[in-house]
Amino acid sequence: MNNFKAVLFDLDGTLIDSEYFYYSNWAPILSEDYGLSITFDDWISNFAGHTLARNVVMLNEQYKLKVDEEDMWFATRSRYAKADMRTIRLMPHAQEILELVKSKGLTTGLVTSSYKTTVDTVLGEHKLLDYFSFFVTRESVEQPKPNPEPYLLATQKLAIPSEEILVVEDTSTGCTAAKAAGLYCVAVSKQEVERERLSHADKLASSLKEVESLLF
Structure with missing residues (x-):
């Protein structure tokens, strides 16, 4: 695996430990406004790794709710602001792997379904923005992952052969997008429900430390 010249990282759940943050802000909205109670396992199984738009469709189709996408956007953004996204922690070994990739001279990019404001807030708080040569965020594309x-x-943006690019993801959604783009994907997850859905990844790791050993 030492022939790679670039590494593309996902953000949520891959570099930052954000899934519980999102769950803790969505759950009260669903409970108070729609009478739906979800557990963290429900969040990981049905919501994690997807866009707000997709989750609204899923809530309406699978849970038979009447959720308006614009209303949910404002409700979640309001809660995110009060909860302070700057408190979101890095995933274990996130900074170490970024430093290692940089020291080896590989180009690093971020490919996420989150908005640039989230990227700037969280990675800016941890002083990691300068590790990346470019960012592909939600507003960069018309069709987000799994497209x-x-x-x-x-x-x-990289302008190098696809076989020289490694993707690091944590969900089936992201892995599906990477593989459909013809890229090599290492999936990192400790969540059993997610690991069971990652059979299409080229490699499956339990931590970023394990990805380091695969890379170098």
Whole structure:
């Protein structure tokens, strides 16, 4: 695996430990406004790794709710602001792997379904923005993951052969996008429900430390 010249990282659940943050802000809205109670396992199984728009569709179709996308956008953004996204922690070994990739001279990009404001807030708080040569965020594309568009755009920015690009993801959604773009994908997850859905990844790791050993 030492022939890679670039590494593309996902953000949520891969570099930052954000899934419980999102769950703790969505759960009260669903409970108070729609009478739906969800557990963290429900969040990981049905919501994690997806866009707000997709989750609204899923809530309406699978849970038979009447959720308006714009209302949910404002409700979640209001809670995020009060909860302070700057408190979101890094995943274990996140900074170490970014430093290692940089020290080896590999180009580093971020490909996420989050908005640039989230990237700037969280990675800015941890002083990690300068590790990345570019960012592909939600507003960069028309079709987010699992559509391959975000990774195809990143490939265009890199202007190197696809076989020289490694993707690090944590969900089936992100892995599907990477593979559809023709890229090699290492999936990192400790969540059993997610690991069971990651059979299409080229490699499956339990931590970023394990990804380091695969890379170098």
